[in-house]
Structures are given as structure tokens and as C-alpha cells.
Amino acid sequence: xxxxxxxxxxxxxxxxxxxxxxxxxxxxxxxxxxxxxxxxxxxxxxxxxxxxxxxxxxxxxxxxxxxxxxxxxxxxxxxxxxxxxxxxxxxxxxxxxxxxxxxxxxxxxxxxxxxxxxxxxxxxxxxxxxxxxxxxxxxxxxxxxxxxxxxxxxxxxxxxxxxxxxxxxxxxxxxx
Numbered sequence: 610x611x612x613x614x615x616x617x618x619x620x621x622x623x624x625x626x627x628x629x630x631x632x633x634x635x636x637x638x639x640x641x642x643x644x645x646x647x648x649x650x651x652x653x654x655x656x657x658x659x660x661x662x663x664x665x666x667x668x669x670x671x672x673x674x675x676x677x678x679x680x681x682x683x684x685x686x687x688x689x690x691x692x693x694x695x696x697x698x699x700x701x702x703x704x705x706x707x708x709x710x711x712x713x714x715x716x717x718x719x720x721x722x723x724x725x726x727x728x729x730x731x732x733x734x735x736x737x738x739x740x741x742x743x744x745x746x747x748x749x750x751x752x753x754x755x756x757x758x759x760x761x762x763x764x765x766x767x768x769x770x771x772x773x774x775x776x777x778x779x780x781x782x783x784x785x
Contacts, residue, residue: 614639614690627683638687642694650698654705663702670696 614635617624621632646666654662673692680686707719
């Protein structure tokens, strides 16, 4: 959600009728709100229930997305992006729910999968679409063509799965 706006930053001043400096706050507002709300969401999750706070943060993301979709000027757009930033706390809450729900022998893999999917979705959203020409008019992605890096991901993951585990390197084993 945070990086999906990066391809639009050069065009935001035109869409929101503002300056380049003010349009840069669209990305900053989300990151700043997320940095503040993540520890607060974790604490509220411990106090009032993780699932309740997770639902609240995801509701804020939906409301923020609607506000951003309907915004025609900078201030409502920044408010929507701030509401979307509240959703960053969902990652910490989700990992905490995994810790409560899974046995210890499955926890490491589940947290790694959740973290990897989070990173992969950020990379994929940034690489997913590219404008077909610089003179594209209309909606932000009209005339866009897909640019999916998925085949490269499949090759790298298949190599990783075929590699057998041989234990730690000999240089890290200490003998007393």
C-alpha cells in the first residue's frame, strides 16, 4: 500500500492541482503515520484484542482508499493516505496472531512466509505497471502494460528449494 503510489508521484501535481513539493507528502504521510501507528497498534492489540485492532486498522485502510479515490485536491488525499498508513500496524498484529495460533515448530516458517510475502508484494506493486508512453492521458494507468517479474522469482525459488540443508558452515562451529 505504501509504495503503490511511487509511479504516480511525477503526475500527482497535475492530478491534485498542487506543487511538486506538496505532492511528495503523499508518500511521506503514509510512511509517517505507519511508523507512529505500528507500535500503538501492537499495544492496543495486547490490551483490547489483536483481532479487534486488526479489523480496525484494515477498516482504516479501506476508508483511506475510498477517500483517496474521491479526492480532487491535496488535503483530502493526504488524509486518505494517512488513514492507509494506519494499516502498517496490521503486519505486526498479524505476526502476533501467528505467534498465538501456531505451535513453536511451525512459527518460524510462518513468520518468514508472511514477511517475505509483504516484501514481495511491495516489490511487485512497484514493478507491476509501467506507462506505455509518457503522453498517456486519462486515468493514471490508462494504456499501461504489465511488467511482471514473476518468472525470475520462480527460478530463484526453485533453486532455493532444491538446495539441501548441510548444517552451519564449519567456520561457525566452535569446539571447546
